[in-house]
Amino acid sequence: MEIKVCGPGCASCEKTEKIVKAAVAAKGIEATILKITDFQEIAQMGIFSTPAVVIDGKVKSVGNIPKQSDVEKWIS
Amino acid sequence: MKTIQPADDDCGCDCKKTTLEQSPKKKNYALVRAGIAGLAGFVLWYIIYKQLEPFSSFFAYSLLGLEKGSHLGGAIQFFVYDTPKVMMLLTLIVFVIGIIRSFFTQERTRKYLAGKRESTGNVMAALLGIVTPFCSCSAVPLFIGFVQAGVPLGVTFSFLIASPMVNEIALILLYGLLGWKVAAIYLVSGLVIAIVSGWVIGRFKLEHWIEGWVQELRAGEAVVVEETLTWHDRIDRGWEAVRDIVGKVWIYVVAGIGVGAAIHGYVPETFMATIMGKDAWWSVPAAVVVGIPMYSNAAGIVPVVEALLGKGAALGTVLAFMMSVIALSLPEMVILRKVLTLKLIAVFIGVVGSGILFTGFLFNLIF
Numbered sequence: 001m002e003i004k005v006c007g008p009g010c011a012s013c014e015k016t017e018k019i020v021k022a023a024v025a026a027k028g029i030e031a032t033i034l035k036i037t038d039f040q041e042i043a044q045m046g047i048f049s050t051p052a053v054v055i056d057g058k059v060k061s062v063g064n065i066p067k068q069s070d071v072e073k074w075i076s
Numbered sequence: 077m078k079t080i081q082p083a084d085d086d087c088g089c090d091c092k093k094t095t096l097e098q099s100p101k102k103k104n105y106a107l108v109r110a111g112i113a114g115l116a117g118f119v120l121w122y123i124i125y126k127q128l129e130p131f132s133s134f135f136a137y138s139l140l141g142l143e144k145g146s147h148l149g150g151a152i153q154f155f156v157y158d159t160p161k162v163m164m165l166l167t168l169i170v171f172v173i174g175i176i177r178s179f180f181t182q183e184r185t186r187k188y189l190a191g192k193r194e195s196t197g198n199v200m201a202a203l204l205g206i207v208t209p210f211c212s213c214s215a216v217p218l219f220i221g222f223v224q225a226g227v228p229l230g231v232t233f234s235f236l237i238a239s240p241m242v243n244e245i246a247l248i249l250l251y252g253l254l255g256w257k258v259a260a261i262y263l264v265s266g267l268v269i270a271i272v273s274g275w276v277i278g279r280f281k282l283e284h285w286i287e288g289w290v291q292e293l294r295a296g297e298a299v300v301v302e303e304t305l306t307w308h309d310r311i312d313r314g315w316e317a318v319r320d321i322v323g324k325v326w327i328y329v330v331a332g333i334g335v336g337a338a339i340h341g342y343v344p345e346t347f348m349a350t351i352m353g354k355d356a357w358w359s360v361p362a363a364v365v366v367g368i369p370m371y372s373n374a375a376g377i378v379p380v381v382e383a384l385l386g387k388g389a390a391l392g393t394v395l396a397f398m399m400s401v402i403a404l405s406l407p408e409m410v411i412l413r414k415v416l417t418l419k420l421i422a423v424f425i426g427v428v429g430s431g432i433l434f435t436g437f438l439f440n441l442i443f
Contacts, residue, residue: 008216008411039216039414040289048221049182063182 001031001075006042007051016051016065023071031075107307118168125164132157147342155337158379162252162329167322169248173207174317178310180207182218189235190225194278197231202270205238219415223286224293230278237428238270241403245325249378254385261439262395269399269431276427285420328376336383352389359393360436364429367400377401391443396436404428 005020007013017035024031036042045054049063053071060066060074132153136142142149185204192200222232242263251259283291305313352359377398384394409421416424 039220042217043220043224043290043293048186048217048224050217 001029002034002056003031003075004034004036004054005051006036006045006047006054008039009037010050012065013051016053019066019068020053020071023068023075026068027072027076029075110307110311121164121168125161128161128164129157151337151342155333158253158333158336159330162249162333162379163322163326165248165252166245166325166329167318169244170321171314171318173244174314175310176207177317178305178313180204182221185235186221186225186227189222189227189231192227192231194228194230194275197228198234198271198274198278201227201231201235201274202238202242202267205235205270206242206244216411216415219412220290220293223290223415228278229283229286230274230276232274233277233424234270234274237273237403238267240405240408241270241399242266243402245321246378246398246402250381253378253382258385258391261391262398265395265435265439266399266403269403269428269435273427273431277423280423282420282423285417285423287415287417290415325376329379332376332379336379339383339387352384352393356393357437359390360396360433360440363393363397363436364400364404364432367397368404368425368429369406370401390440392436392438392440395439396432399432399435400429403432 003020003024005013005017007016013035017033020033024033042050042052045052045059047054047059047062051065052062053060053066053074055074061070135156136149136153137144140149140152142152189197189201189204219232219236222235223229247259247263250262352363381394381398385391404425409425412421412424
């Protein structure tokens with residue numbers, strides 16, 4: 001499973017990354033977590049507000065920090 | 077339509093967030109309960125708020141036994157009164173705005189503005205700029221999103237200018253520390269600058285000065301993840317905002333009020349009048365220029381503004397300084413460089429800077 005956390009690196013984006021990591025650890029799933037900070041790459045995915053979470057190419061959340069329970073649901 | 081009714085559902089609204097739909101009756105009940113709790117909370121807030129001033133006098137003059145009218149007494153009373161006052165106002169407003177914001181997602185704002193012509197679009201964009209969440213690090217994705225959705229460049233700039241400048245935190249601090257008149261002047265002039273600057277930039281037709289790769293995205297489609305939020309979620313958002321924003325800015329508020337208290341107690345009344353007074357015409361452009369490289373959030377700058385005003389600095393000059401610090405920040409420009417050419421950034425600074433200058437001179441003339 002490939003999880004992308006998109007954001008230029010502000011506090012909210014870092015929080016999102018932490019939540020995603022915690023969710024992956026809690027579920028014990030094998031996943032590569034990528035942090036995308038390049039605006040161009042983010043915009044090309046159709047994402048225009050950050051932070052955003054993309055799981056296996058599917059955009060799961062845009063413009064807000066997701067809850068860990070939601071992330072766990074998305075990856076299970 | 078299926079209504080899911082769990083068997084053991086008498087546990088209030090907390091544990092039912094996972095159910096897809098709530099029956100209308102349950103929803104109303106939760107709403108009424110939230111309303112009553114909110115009202116009770118507000119009454120309690122107000123009672124405490126009203127005690128702050130008598131308490132600060134008691135603290136400085138009775139408890140510490142300082143002399144009324146002394147430098148130290150004045151400074152301490154100012155600090156003990158203003159710090160909790162500003163923090164309480166801040167908490168209340170951030171909470172309420174946090175809830176309101178859960179209704180205005182960037183997706184919705186974008187979609188709404190894309191259908192607007194200029195002029196009306198400029199006005200709507202500036203107004204939406206007040207309530208829509210925005211920080212300098214989300215400026216770029218937001219800008220790209222607006223361009224992609226076909227929002228005119230001038231309207232986009234109205235939003236981009238109003239969003240940091242007409243800031244609810246600055247507004248509430250001005251109201252709390254300087255009264256509603258200064259707050260209203262700040263609100264109206266900020267909106268006018270955003271509307272007019274955006275409109276002027278739109279007239280220049282500078283779309284070709286946006287970086288090429290952004291232009292190419294115009295054909296693309298924005299991914300929208302619609303959230304369904306219950307009232308419970310929205311109230312959670314409010315608390316989140318309080319934790320996040322108040323947790324971040326309190327240190328600036330305390331530092332700002334500390335500086336304010338020192339000036340309040342020790343700097344002579346007319347000290348600032350010579351440098352930042354009405355008669356020094358050059359003080360307005362100087363205030364704008366000094367403000368650009370300074371980057372502070374609104375919370376940190378307002379207490380300083382209060383202190384400057386109290387010591388004879390002219391209102392127009394102080395407003396110009398404050399707007400320049402908040403609206404024209406160097407870090408934001410550096411980030412915007414990724415999507416805008418230098419020429420367009422220069423136009424942006426030029427137009428907004430002129431607007432601030434004009435406001436500064438105008439208010440020095442009136443007051």
